[in-house]
Amino acid sequence: MSNRGYDVVVDVDAEVKLRQSTMRSTRIILTRIKGDLGHTDLQEDLEFHSSNFDDTQTRANKITPDTNASFLPGGTANRSSGTSKRYLWSLAFYAQFFDVDTNEVLRRCQAAIFPRARFLDVLDGNPDLYGPFWIATTVVMILFLTGTISQYLARKGHDHFAYDFKLLSGAAGLIYGYTGIIPLGLWGALRWFGSESANLLECWALYGYANLIWIPVALISWSPxxxxxxxFVAVGFAISGLFLWRNxxxxxxxxxxxxxxxxxxxVVALHAGLAIAINVLFFA
Structure with missing residues (x-):
């Protein structure tokens, strides 16, 4: 019994000594590691910068107008073709061409009727399609109405008067076609001959606001x-033709x-053709 108890005491003392030795070794290792880290150059090499992830993501998600296309105002930005194509099919691409308020449209209409400065200076690099579209639409409707009145007065005394709705389609084709196709052809010719100042939107805006004179002309040209x-038509041609020539x-x-x-x-010949067509089709 005594021998077996002695063996147990020896085993316990050995285990305690082993644990103490292990703890001392661990302290020595930790001390060395701490000393090594204290002399490392990691603190000199590490620099902390503020994250710009949010700004980068915001810039990536923000779409700016494509001004690199030759028919857009400015034309100073350089964008990849892929981005431009994606932006071309977005609603925001076309919204920028209608970015005017009522006061600005009225100011441009006044500058077209009573030109004191060059109309391109009035546009100030921001040509719009809102005014030209509604001006052309108004001219179409008034030409149809006054042309119908002119026909009614010419046929007064007949038993029955039939409305000629071909006047409406003719007015739409004439005004929309002239306002849309002639500026496009002029812009293409200028680009072909090497003009760097050619701008399709400015051409459309110029011809669109030039149509404004045909509203009062049509209102007074229904007499028999x-x-x-x-x-009346000759006066309208002179005013609008001078407006186009000046700009x-x-x-x-x-x-x-x-x-x-x-x-x-x-340009003058095509505009004269428009005036003759208006008089012949609606008021002759």
């Missing part, structure tokens, strides 16, 4: 006196002298 109607001449002068003269003659 043909010569009087010719005079397009500096742009056309960006090409060579011969080309600018030819383009100016074509």
């Amino acid at each position: 006196i043909p010569i009087l109607n010719y005079v 397009l001449y500096p742009v056309l002068s960006a090409t060579d002298v011969r080309t600018s003269k030819i383009l100016l003659i074509v």
Whole structure:
């Protein structure tokens, strides 16, 4: 019994000593590690910067207008073709062309009727399609109404008068076609001859606001006196033609002298054709 108890005491003392030795070794190792870390250069190499993740994500999600296209105002930004194509199909791309209020549209209409400064300066690099669209639509409706009145007065005394709705489609085709296609062709010609100042939106806005004079002309050109109607239409042609010439001449002068003269003659001739068509189709 005594020998077995002695063995147990020896085993306990050995186990205690082993634990104490292990603890001392652990303290020594931790002390060495702490000393090594105290002399490391990690603190000199590490620098902490404020995170710009939110700003980067915000800039990535924000879509700015594509001003690199040649028909947009400005044309100073450089964007990838993929981004431009995606933005072309978004509603915001077309909303920027209607970014005007009523006061601004009225101011531009006044500048078109009573020009004191160049209309392109009035646009101030922000041409719109809102005014040109509604001006053209108003001209179409008034031409249809006054043309119908003119036909009614010419056929007065007949038993029955039938409305000619071809006047409506004819007015729409004439005004929308002239306002949309002629500026597009002019812009294409200017680009072809190397003019860097050509801007499609400005051309559309210029021709669109030039149509404003046809509203009062149409309102007073329904009389049964043909010569009087010719005079009214001629006055409208002179005012709108002078308006176009005054604003397009500096742009056309960006090409060579011969080309600018030819383009100016074509512009005046096409505008005269519009005036003749209005008089013949609706008030003759």
